[in-house]
């Protein structure tokens with residue numbers, strides 16, 4: 001008897017309208033509200049979920065701690081994102097973030113022939129290397145990378161450029177060009193549209209750590225290595241190249257969003273959003289042998305695997 005297909009959750013079945021909703025909800029109306037309510041000209045300031053935890057050039061200790069007060073909405077936003085990820089998974093990044101949503105939706109309009117495949121570059125070392133530089137650069141006098149190369153500042157200005165001269169003028173400055181190039185090459189032209197998210201987003205980097213931590217007890221995208229035939233269909237659609245098939249099939253929880261695109265295309269029902277297998281009396285997981293190998297193999301899927 002043919003096996004019935006895995007029931008895919010509403011959120012992952014309808015991700016495209018949810019991404020659009022995230023962009024509509026969080027980008028134009030809220031960005032205008034920020035301006036009206038806080039005199040900020042964009043996401044910077046009270047709403048920024050990044051700059052309050054960065055030590056910037058010339059700061060005193062009191063100014064650093066005052067950053068938490070100044071960006072109080074950003075603090076609440078980031079803590080909310082991390083807590084929801086810990087218990088529910090990275091639904092902010094995969095379904096709601098207006099920045100990642102814009103680059104991913106935009107990339108779908110670009111011909112496949114023009115797309116750049118970044119999957120040969122291992123994402124976690126780049127991501128956490130950048131996060132470290134991002135946190136330490138101001139101490140070394142290199143300025144604030146968090147503000148200079150921020151896609152949360154660039155992407156809203158892309159929309160704003162149609163309405164305000166100030167936003168348009170931004171893209172005629174060197175920094176504007178540079179940031180536009182980052183958004184174009186790591187976003188719109190990246191296969192899957194999530195290159196910037198996967199390499200350089202500090203919120204994404206912290207969110208990935210929360211996802212990994214929560215994967216011990218929460219639902220995450222899991223790959224059953226015994227069912228997998230290594231057809232490679234999931235690799236083709238994964239926007240964060242989180243799936244490893246070279247050694248043992250596995251999903252890197254430090255990179256999985258979870259968008260659910262792999263779950264939709266897998267002909268073997270080998271991928272599902274679920275909890276990890278229960279641990280046995282000796283503290284070992286009751287996994288399929290292949291998955292157990294993947295989990296104990298340092299570096300497989302860019303980390304310790306499932």
Ligand code: SF4
Nearest residue numbers: 228229231232234266
């Ligand atoms: S689509 Fe399914 S069967 Fe094919 S490689 Fe991915 S997990 Fe394995």
Ligand code: SF4
Nearest residue numbers: 238256257259260262
């Ligand atoms: S592993 Fe699957 S759910 Fe995770 S990011 Fe890749 S395609 Fe999306």
